[in-house]
Amino acid sequence: MKKTYKMQNLDCANCAAKMETAIGKIDGVESCSISFMTQKMTLVADESRLDDILTAAQNAVKKVDRACKIIK
Amino acid sequence: MRNMTRTQKIDLAKIAASAVLFAIGLATDIIWFYLAAYVIAGYETIIDACMGIINRQFLDENFLMTIASIGAIYCQEYPEAVAVMLFFQVGEFFEHYAVNSSRASIAELMDLRADFAVRIDAEGNEETVEPEDLSIGNIVLIRPGEKVPVDGVVTEGTSTLDTAALTGESIPRDIVPGQEVISGTINLTGVLKIRVTKEYDDSTVAKVLDLVENASSRKASVEKFITKFARYYTPLVVLAAILLAVLPPLVLHQLFEVWLYRAMIFLVISCPCALVISVPLSLFAGVGSASKQGILVKGSNYLEALSKVDTFAFDKTGTLTTGKFAVTEVKVARPEELNEAQMLSIAAHAESLSTHPIAQSVVSHYEALGTAVDKSLVTEYHELPGKGVFCKMNDSIVYCGNLTLMRELGYTGDAPEASGSIVHVACNGFYLGYIVIADAVRENSAATIAELKRLGVGRIAMLSGDHRQIAESVGSSLGVDQVLAELLPGDKVAAFETLTDSRTKARQKGHTVFVGDGINDAPVLARADIGIAMGAFGSDAAIEAADVVIMADDISKLATVMQIARKTLRICKQNVIFALVVKFGVMILGAMGLASMWAAVFADVGVAVIAILNAMRALR
Numbered sequence A: 001m002k003k004t005y006k007m008q009n010l011d012c013a014n015c016a017a018k019m020e021t022a023i024g025k026i027d028g029v030e031s032c033s034i035s036f037m038t039q040k041m042t043l044v045a046d047e048s049r050l051d052d053i054l055t056a057a058q059n060a061v062k063k064v065d066r067a068c069k070i071i072k
Numbered sequence B: 001m002r003n004m005t006r007t008q009k010i011d012l013a014k015i016a017a018s019a020v021l022f023a024i025g026l027a028t029d030i031i032w033f034y035l036a037a038y039v040i041a042g043y044e045t046i047i048d049a050c051m052g053i054i055n056r057q058f059l060d061e062n063f064l065m066t067i068a069s070i071g072a073i074y075c076q077e078y079p080e081a082v083a084v085m086l087f088f089q090v091g092e093f094f095e096h097y098a099v100n101s102s103r104a105s106i107a108e109l110m111d112l113r114a115d116f117a118v119r120i121d122a123e124g125n126e127e128t129v130e131p132e133d134l135s136i137g138n139i140v141l142i143r144p145g146e147k148v149p150v151d152g153v154v155t156e157g158t159s160t161l162d163t164a165a166l167t168g169e170s171i172p173r174d175i176v177p178g179q180e181v182i183s184g185t186i187n188l189t190g191v192l193k194i195r196v197t198k199e200y201d202d203s204t205v206a207k208v209l210d211l212v213e214n215a216s217s218r219k220a221s222v223e224k225f226i227t228k229f230a231r232y233y234t235p236l237v238v239l240a241a242i243l244l245a246v247l248p249p250l251v252l253h254q255l256f257e258v259w260l261y262r263a264m265i266f267l268v269i270s271c272p273c274a275l276v277i278s279v280p281l282s283l284f285a286g287v288g289s290a291s292k293q294g295i296l297v298k299g300s301n302y303l304e305a306l307s308k309v310d311t312f313a314f315d316k317t318g319t320l321t322t323g324k325f326a327v328t329e330v331k332v333a334r335p336e337e338l339n340e341a342q343m344l345s346i347a348a349h350a351e352s353l354s355t356h357p358i359a360q361s362v363v364s365h366y367e368a369l370g371t372a373v374d375k376s377l378v379t380e381y382h383e384l385p386g387k388g389v390f391c392k393m394n395d396s397i398v399y400c401g402n403l404t405l406m407r408e409l410g411y412t413g414d415a416p417e418a419s420g421s422i423v424h425v426a427c428n429g430f431y432l433g434y435i436v437i438a439d440a441v442r443e444n445s446a447a448t449i450a451e452l453k454r455l456g457v458g459r460i461a462m463l464s465g466d467h468r469q470i471a472e473s474v475g476s477s478l479g480v481d482q483v484l485a486e487l488l489p490g491d492k493v494a495a496f497e498t499l500t501d502s503r504t505k506a507r508q509k510g511h512t513v514f515v516g517d518g519i520n521d522a523p524v525l526a527r528a529d530i531g532i533a534m535g536a537f538g539s540d541a542a543i544e545a546a547d548v549v550i551m552a553d554d555i556s557k558l559a560t561v562m563q564i565a566r567k568t569l570r571i572c573k574q575n576v577i578f579a580l581v582v583k584f585g586v587m588i589l590g591a592m593g594l595a596s597m598w599a600a601v602f603a604d605v606g607v608a609v610i611a612i613l614n615a616m617r618a619l620r
Helices: A013-024 A047-064 B006-028 B031-054 B061-074 B078-109 B204-217 B221-251 B256-269 B273-292 B300-306 B316-320 B340-351 B357-368 B403-408 B445-454 B468-478 B489-505 B522-527 B540-545 B557-591 B597-619
Strands: A002-008 A029-035 A040-045 A069-071 B117-120 B126-129 B139-142 B152-156 B159-162 B173-175 B192-196 B295-297 B309-315 B321-332 B378-384 B388-393 B396-401 B421-427 B430-441 B459-463 B482-484 B511-516 B530-534 B548-550
Touching (some): A013 A047, A013 B273, A047 A069, B006 B031, B031 B061, B031 B078, B061 B078, B061 B256, B078 B597, B204 B273, B204 B540, B221 B300, B221 B557, B273 B300, B273 B597, B295 B300, B295 B557, B309 B316, B316 B321, B316 B459, B316 B468, B321 B340, B340 B396, B340 B421, B340 B430, B357 B421, B403 B421, B430 B468, B459 B468, B459 B489, B489 B511, B489 B522, B522 B530, B522 B540, B530 B557, B548 B557, B557 B597
Parallel strands (some): B309 B459, B530 B548
Antiparallel strands (some): A002 A040, A002 A069, A029 A040, B117 B126, B117 B139, B139 B192, B159 B173, B321 B430, B421 B430
8 A cells, every 4th residue: 555644844865765764674664765855755555554654654753853753 | 035934044043143153263262152153053963963872873964963073172173163063054054945945946836726716506605615625516616817726617608728837838728618627727817617527636736736746756766876875875984984083093103183183074074965965856856847847757767767768759640740630732733824722712612511521621721721611602512432522613513532533534644642631623624733631740840859869869760550651751751760650559569669679689778758649559658668648738548647748739848858857867967976076085185184174064065055056957
């Protein structure tokens, strides 16, 4: 399943790249693309585990930039 | 600097305060001014750096900048320590500002969505609602100057629509009841009532906005390369800095402070931000500038691929040609007795009672020249199936038809060499001449092909279902290199594959583009490296099928999008090369003790600013 989420306070392009790599490694995530320019994350992931995946993704994002949030 | 957010204004105030204190420090050489400037500029960075340590993000830029400035303080280079922090803030500020303003200007280009819609209920009451709240069958009132909120059909009123925001063409379109209207266009003159045929989410405007918004999620390989590069670049430069600080003092027993200072130069340069921001920014701006021209590029990767195209394959009908039959040539047998206009008039009157498309194109060509056909002049009329028509007009006997008909009438002249359908005209037993009707080539097809070749496209091919003779004559008149004719609809994919195969054998690396109308050639569009649909305005199927969508029915946009792609990728390359050369240059000079911290600050912040400014050029 493919879904797009808005990102809040995504301030640096390199951070976006780091988050993209970190989220891509989460179990159940097939692919993740974060566009720094549009402040959006496109996630292809296992739908049945979506809630867990999103929580893990939010944690990964926080680690890189504590102000950044995924808006569900 | 008008559109700054509150945080940006606060940042700017901090930068200004810090800069003033720094200047006083430089003038008076009192250490407290430096310290104040350092704290004002850097406290947030230092807090973020501590948080980074807690989260084990050691190569975070805040952390690196903090270490570099602390190192400079240790070496008692106070002005340098302040400069690192202050200019780091300046760079960050500028980066945010540039990114925000380019986002805003692209959002402005894409300002297609109506802010509201006026719905009319059964009693005729008006109600203002969001475009999303409209449902199929609702009646919507659109006043002059307002945007069409959703796709629909006109039920009342006539007007003209400005489609420029979608197509990039500023030709207003006339609209009358019964016609479809496309969302995102602007109603110019009259009040319209439309019946909603598609909800907002299925309307053209939502689809177009979605495509452009999501284009940046399909990343170009240059973008992927740069993020991958950044992943290794920072740790390696930091490692080099550590070795630089430790090894020479330990091994060569040199002064620790000297080498620590040199190592700090490396840390300042280790941030890959200039690179990482400038590439997606350029691509984003390139996609935006194409949208402004009514060209939707569905991904940064396609923009990149377009810059490396070596073969263009065109569908003939409807792409290189208009897809409509029209008179392309009028030839009289004896110009001294009867001119072209006179013969055309005879033929148009004779054909005026026929419903055959070829007959109608003769009539419409004649009427387009300024005179209406007077059907009452035709006194007797018969159709001769498979041959043509016969009529009596002003007591003259007129025959219009094919060569078989002329032969029956005793004409012995040569068959003319022309591509298309030929209508011969005879009157009172004399052969007058002939009219050629063909699928007219677009006015700018030849010029566009020449322009594509000038831009470095090695080969132009044409795919057509037409007879070989017709296809080849069109092809050679346009400067097409290779013509594949007499293809059944199902053969086109196979024919296209022979093109790409022959290219692979010739070991050419460029991409192959297919350009079609997107309606009956969707399989070829899908098969091509880049499928471009032309004249997609109002056609959902075409917008879905292609990788690049040209909304206007204008072939010259192909050259436009090629130029945008070239320019954008050239900017990306310039930025990458410039940033790397400066960074490595300063690192080498720094390691040898020839560059100061100031040079490092330039290599970091200065390069980022220049790269961003360069990236913004892609918008123009």
